[in-house]
Amino acid sequence: MSLVKAHDPVLLISEEGKRYLVFVQPDDSWYTNRGRLPYNDIIDQPYGRVAETHLGQKFLILRPTTSDLIQYLKRATQIVYPKDAARLVMELDLRDGKRIIEAGTGSGGLTLAFARAVAPSGHVYSYEVRPEHQRVARRNLEKLGLTPQVDLILRDAAEGFDQTDVDAVFLDAREAARYLPQAEAALTESGLFAALQPTVGQVSDVLRALEAGNFVEIRVEEILIRPWKPVPDRLRPADRMIAHTGYLIFARKIDARYRRFWMDKRDRKRAVQFGGKSKNIPPLKGGV
Numbered sequence: 656m657s658l659v660k661a662h663d664p665v666l667l668i669s670e671e672g673k674r675y676l677v678f679v680q681p682d683d684s685w686y687t688n689r690g691r692l693p694y695n696d697i698i699d700q701p702y703g704r705v706a707e708t709h710l711g712q713k714f715l716i717l718r719p720t721t722s723d724l725i726q727y728l729k730r731a732t733q734i735v736y737p738k739d740a741a742r743l744v745m746e747l748d749l750r751d752g753k754r755i756i757e758a759g760t761g762s763g764g765l766t767l768a769f770a771r772a773v774a775p776s777g778h779v780y781s782y783e784v785r786p787e788h789q790r791v792a793r794r795n796l797e798k799l800g801l802t803p804q805v806d807l808i809l810r811d812a813a814e815g816f817d818q819t820d821v822d823a824v825f826l827d828a829r830e831a832a833r834y835l836p837q838a839e840a841a842l843t844e845s846g847l848f849a850a851l852q853p854t855v856g857q858v859s860d861v862l863r864a865l866e867a868g869n870f871v872e873i874r875v876e877e878i879l880i881r882p883w884k885p886v887p888d889r890l891r892p893a894d895r896m897i898a899h900t901g902y903l904i905f906a907r908k909i910d911a912r913y914r915r916f917w918m919d920k921r922d923r924k925r926a927v928q929f930g931g932k933s934k935n936i937p938p939l940k941g942g943v
């Protein structure tokens with residue numbers, strides 16, 4: 656049976672469905688306008704039960720998922736939403752042993768998802784320019800016991816990254832396009848790149864920077880999740896959804912000597928796909 660342990664993060668859900676993330680400290684209490692809930696009432700009790708405040712208000716006690724942690728941890732910045740975080744973990748191929756650089760750290764929401772994905776032997780090198788944001792992220796990661804997997808580095812990404820041969824680089828900072836050369840320098844050959852940008856103009860800037868570098872397999876995506884009302888007799892989509900968070904851009908770094916060759920080939924294919932005549936494109940000269 657899964658018991659709540661002292662210092663664990665716990666998700667409390669009110670009868671109206673409001674969600675709260677707390678860290679249960681022995682001999683302390685959670686104070687709310689719905690009353691006081693002593694943590695000792697929860698510690699060593701199984702998850703999945705209901706606890707009551709001294710005013711009789713009831714809360715369901717659940718173990719938070721990574722998605723809950725991202726959404727309900729303390730925030731100092733906009734965060735990467737779980738739908739985008741999940742896609743990034745998959746497309747950046749993050750798993751045990753991988754090394755990834757991210758900039759900026761922000762509130763550390765995505766950092767925690769990355770750290771969980773690469774644990775126990777991988778590592779996240781997270782760069783942030785604003786100390787007040789880094790402090791919030793550090794506190795969040797400490798509370799979750801994830802600091803062994805993460806180096807928090809206070810530096811502007813424009814100054815470059817200390818690590819080389821990393822498996823992946825992710826940029827979530829304004830004007831990410833400016834940091835493409837730094838990302839490329841840090842990546843291993845065949846390394847995976849991703850960025851999240853909120854507006855299409857910024858996406859175009861990143862695309863131009865990727866085309867100027869040694870990147871291939873360039874893609875742009877937008878993830879939309881349409882929630883449904885889970886009522887069997889009146890099953891239909893919910894009235895509202897989160898319509899926009901950001902655009903995801905993916906690419907892979909390859910050896911500079913092969914990049915021109917590959918892009919020529921891709922342009923040739925694209926011309927045929929879109930009705931052009933491949934003979935209008937000069938033939939490849941001398942292979943690679």
Ligand SMILES: C[S@@+](CC[C@H](N)C(=O)[O-])C[C@H]1O[C@@H](n2cnc3c(N)ncnc32)[C@H](O)[C@@H]1O
Pocket residue numbers: 732733734735758759760761762763764765766782783784785788810811812813827828829
């Ligand atoms: C939207 S937030 C990142 C949110 C983060 N991914 C999360 O999920 O919590 C962007 C962060 O990038 C930082 N930043 C902006 N420009 C930067 C730069 N040039 N180098 C490092 N960090 C930068 C900002 O201070 C901010 O904390």
